[in-house]
Amino acid sequence: MGTINGLDGEMAAFDGQFYQVKGDGSVHIIPDSMKTPYATVHFFEPDQTIRLTTAFQSYADFQNHLDQYLPSRNRPYAFKITGTFDDLKTRSVHKQKQPDPSLVEVIAHQSVFEFKNITGIAVGYWFPDYMEKLTVPGYHLHFVSEDKQHGGHVLNCRFSKATVAIDFINSIKLVIPQDATFHRADFSSYNRAEIEVVKKGTSKTTTIVSLDTADSE
Numbered sequence: 001m002g003t004i005n006g007l008d009g010e011m012a013a014f015d016g017q018f019y020q021v022k023g024d025g026s027v028h029i030i031p032d033s034m035k036t037p038y039a040t041v042h043f044f045e046p047d048q049t050i051r052l053t054t055a056f057q058s059y060a061d062f063q064n065h066l067d068q069y070l071p072s073r074n075r076p077y078a079f080k081i082t083g084t085f086d087d088l089k090t091r092s093v094h095k096q097k098q099p100d101p102s103l104v105e106v107i108a109h110q111s112v113f114e115f116k117n118i119t120g121i122a123v124g125y126w127f128p129d130y131m132e133k134l135t136v137p138g139y140h141l142h143f144v145s146e147d148k149q150h151g152g153h154v155l156n157c158r159f160s161k162a163t164v165a166i167d168f169i170n171s172i173k174l175v176i177p178q179d180a181t182f183h184r185a186d187f188s189s190y191n192r193a194e195i196e197v198v199k200k201g202t203s204k205t206t207t208i209v210s211l212d213t214a215d216s217e
């Protein structure tokens with residue numbers, strides 16, 4: 001998972017395919033020519049697969065439940081979650097113009113999508129707190145629907161049945177961008193509150209699109 005150059009939406013990759021969920025909510029297959037300024041990817045080899053039949057009322061509920069399957073808080077985990085969500089709320093962002101605004105400014109203009117009865121795959125990671133300057137600590141999932149029409153960064157969900165595959169990660173390789181913008185960037189003013197905004201979004205100035213996928217067929 002990650003993003004695309006110019007912060008042109010949310011990226012999700014699984015089953016050998018890379019998807020771009022644009023700010024208007026549309027999903028596109030990412031061509032080999034497209035570049036990313038930030039992505040976390042790996043070859044998924046699940047160590048554990050869980051079939052959940054518990055009803056979860058929220059993403060927070062689901063996260064609390066998932067916690068018990070993580071044997072240590074000091075190593076990363078990758079997830080592939082397949083299921084039908086009674087309610088799913090995702091977001092994406094529109095392509096940014098130069099000069100690059102801060103992530104928080106971008107998120108302030110995010111698009112939020114609300115789906116009902118939507119089937120698909122959510123992929124992502126859980127990272128430990130000590131990695132917070134490199135990535136988003138905690139859970140972070142990106143979703144793409146089974147019909148490859150909808151998706152985005154998961155903000156909330158409600159469901160009662162899903163299959164969760166977990167890959168326990170042992171090592172990480174960090175590839176550092178080699179371009180002038182990155183070399184000049186100032187990372188000294190790190191702000192944890194900003195990371196929370198990136199994860200959870202903000203309630204102001206968002207576009208909300210509601211879709212009941214069961215009715216649209």
Ligand SMILES: [Zn+2]
Nearest residue numbers: 010140142153
């Ligand atoms: Zn995201």
